[in-house]
Amino acid sequence: MSLSRRDMLKLAGVAGAAAVAPRFAGAQALEKKDVVIAVGGQALIYYLPLSIAHVNGYFKDEGLDAKIVDFAGGSKALQAVVGGSADVVSGAFEHTINLQSKGQAYRAFAQQGHAPMIVLAVSKKTMAGYKSPADLKGKKVGVTAPGSSTNMMVSFYLAQHGLKPTDVSIVGVGAGAGAITAMRTGQIDAIANLDPVISTLVKEDAVQIVADTRTIKDTIQIFGGNMPSGCLYTSQEFIDKHPNTVQALANAIVRADKWIRASTPDQIAKVVPESYLLGDVELYKLALQGNKEALSPDGRVPDDGPQTALNALAAFVPNFPKDKIDVSKIWTNDFVNKANQKYPNA
Known part of the structure; x- marks a missing residue:
């Protein structure tokens, strides 16, 4: 050039x-x-x-x-x-x-x-009776990788609702087809991931969204400011x-x-x-x-x-x-x- x-x-x-x-x-x-x-x-x-x-x-x-x-x-x-x-x-x-x-x-x-664009959702198969964040206790939550921003979002959400990070089991499932498969097959009970993974699971009616940071409004509500x-x-x-x-x-x-x-x-x-x-x-x-x-x-x-x-x-x-x-x-x-x-x- x-x-x-x-x-x-x-x-x-x-x-x-x-x-x-x-x-x-x-x-x-x-x-x-x-x-x-x-x-x-x-x-x-x-x-x-x-x-x-x-x-x-x-x-x-x-x-x-x-x-x-x-x-x-x-x-x-x-x-x-x-x-x-x-x-x-x-x-x-x-x-x-x-x-x-x-x-x-x-x-x-x-x-x-x-x-952040991160969405936390629960499985409609293994957590069909989900009513509140307290229901996540003892469950397996899939994140892209332990220590990643998806892991941080889960931990922050849990802390907001009186739970500790150790109250759930964090499982690394990646950010593509592997994450979708993990939810479909019941390897995890909840997932913190991004699109197109989340939209795929929503379209299949496999998950219920419980926290969403794809909009500025919801992000400010969850994190208290621009994130x-x-x-x-x-x-x-x-x-x-x-x-x-x-x-x-x-x-x-x-x-x-x-x-x-x-x-x-x-x-x-x-x-x-x-x-x-x-x-x-x-x-x-x-x-x-x-x-x-x-x-x-x-x-x-x-x-x-x-x-x-x-x-x-x-x-x-x-x-x-x-x-x-x-x-x-x-x-x-x-x-x-x-x-x-x-x-x-x-």
Whole structure:
């Protein structure tokens, strides 16, 4: 791709402690073109901006060769970046808070969702008489992976209703066909998952929804404020060393966010991999419509979002050091602000 000097300058971005030497053309080049992005359940609508940035060629347009590695859940993707096998995570915003509590500096720099999109539902087969959250005690609850954002949502919901995380058995079931099979066959009594998994089970009349964070209204009701969800995050060290690469990633995600907002479910369903549709394109389109409000329109983190995420995490993690967390260090809108200048009407 041939870039003019003006285009090269637009790629430049600095956030947090990042600093770029005052050179010109050389300083604007990507420090790292080959980037590995870890994700936990890429087919989920939760991660749709990542997929759109990839299939629509937005990463390539920014000069990146992005390799996406898919894991069973967000906690596994986090382990990949901490372990050094991935550079960036497409995952849940609150993971950056959890990492800081363990002395590790990670920062979210491009938002894909501004509501969690997680739904908690109970089986109509094994929990046909469900009346209240108390009925979950002693039951097996399927999540994408233990320690993931779906696990957090379950624990937070239980805490709100006077139950402890240990009152249920958490079972990792993934984020695709395996999760659906686990519910169909009675391996689990309840499930916290996302679309298209949830919409598939609802269509089959297999589950009863008891908590839903696919809308801003319900998210605020459950969490007490705006709750940022899917995002790109990486270590502060990576941002410091590769600010132009991080800017390029943010550019691609913001462009994808805006493309999704401007597109119909028909248009989106035509470009995603066929495997995402789980054999039912009409159902997938319905799920897209149901989650569209929860997808970020511009990549920005809402001002109250980081504190809401901290409150949620502290509510269910035993002895969480809430007072020692500096939320200003776990996110930045600097890169997405520049991306919105580059792509104001993408």
